[in-house]
Amino acid sequence: MSASTKLSTAVKALCFLAESFPEPRSSSQISSRIGVNASKLRQLLSLLSKQSVVTSEKGMTGGFILNKSPDDVDLQSIYCAIEDRKAFHLDVSKYHDVEENGIEKFNEYFADLFADVQIDIENKMKNINLKTVMDQLGIKSKFKK
Amino acid sequence: MSASTKLSTAVKALCFLAESFPEPRSSSQISSRIGVNASKLRQLLSLLSKQSVVTSEKGMTGGFILNKSPDDVDLQSIYCAIEDRKAFHLDVSKYHDVEENGIEKFNEYFADLFADVQIDIENKMKNINLKTVMDQLGIKSKFKK
DNA sequence: TAATATGTTACACTATCCGTAACAATTTGT
DNA sequence: ACAAATTGTTACGGATAGTGTAACATATTA
Incomplete structure (x- = not known):
């Protein structure tokens, strides 16, 4: 899964859980709702559970x-x-400069820019x-603290 | 080549050409200077020549x-x-929603966000x-119009 | 004890990336 | 005229990463 796909998938799942609160939803329920493989969903949600x-x-x-x-996420x-990984993967070529011609400065420059x-x-x-x-999608949260 | 690597490679090559102006540099000369395969360099520079x-x-x-x-590039x-491709590749899952449960709105939302x-x-x-x-890398341009 | 769930690992298939090679077309030097 | 060098383009094999699925240990409930 690409990073951006992971993010949108996670958000879809979390919105579904907000809608369903406090009823637990299994990975297969979420899967049939948002159209992503249940096993992959468990992998994602497992990571989210580690961050509470x-x-x-x-x-x-x-x-x-x-x-x-939902306010706090x-x-x-x-x-x-x-x-x-970072927000998205940007890299420069890893050519190691043996002749001291300044290529490593370029790489630093672009590393900084991409950062x-x-x-x-x-x-x-x-x-x-x-x-x-x-709110923008018109989904109502049932979450209560 | 990833998009970001292409960009940094192209900039390295162009800086070298600015340094060398008005002397032409072959792809193998550029290659040995910046450490990128000559054939791939020709591919990149061919595209840059199409944009003059x-x-x-x-x-x-x-x-x-x-x-x-260099001021104008x-x-x-x-x-x-x-x-x-666009600046970097962000996509949402292409699940086509047959049950009208609002997934396509999610995809639109994220497509807009990523745009x-x-x-x-x-x-x-x-x-x-x-x-x-x-300037930041201390390279002097010899380009003259 | 059976059923169902998570959490994790693994696997086959596919697609993409990467470096390189090959070669036609073009231009220059001798 | 001919050899040499270069661009421009295509192709290819190996490596790398993405994708969907399966499998199974562990845990919990009825």
Whole structure:
């Protein structure tokens, strides 16, 4: 799954859980709702549970339950929970300069530039939370603390 | 080549050509300078010549020559010349919603969000030209109009 | 004890990336 | 005229990464 697909998939699942709160939803229920493989969903939601965004319970009545208010879950934190790489993968060629001709300075320059871009994206993502998304899509949250 | 690697490679090559102006440099000369395969360089520079960023000449004394002032070549235009995809590839899952449960709205939402991000990046790239890069790296341009 | 769920790993298939090679077309030098 | 060098383009094999699925240990409930 690409990083962006992971993010949108996670958001879809979390919105469904907000809608369903406090009823637990199994990975197969979520799968049939949002059209993503149940096994892949468990992988994603497992990561989100490690960041306490959702809770999970095994067993016949188990499933996933939203654990944070949609106000308190922004896209950046979702992204960080499910992807170890940075906001998106930008790299420069790893040519190692043996002749001291300044190529390593180029690589530093672009590494810095791409880091800047990533920070911009992260800031944009921080300003969008789950509630924002749900409001814009007309989805009602049943989450209560 | 990833999009970001293409961009940094192209900039390295163009800086070398600015340094060498008006002397043409062959793809193998550029290759040994910046450590990228000569064939791949020709592919990149061929695209840049179609946008008149460089000129190329065949034959024994041929090679590539910078054709635009470093002031007039920004990173965004380089990017557009060498990559047909948008600034970076962001996509949502292509699940087609047969049950009208609102998944397509999600996909639209994220497509819009990612388009916004791309515009931000493009604007950032527009504000950086070849001269900026060369100045910061202490490379002197010999380009003259 | 059977059924159902998560959590994790693995696997085959596919697609993409990457470096390189090959070669026609063109131009120059001798 | 001919050899040499270069661009421009296509192709290809190996490596790498993405995708969907399966499998199964573990845990929980009825």
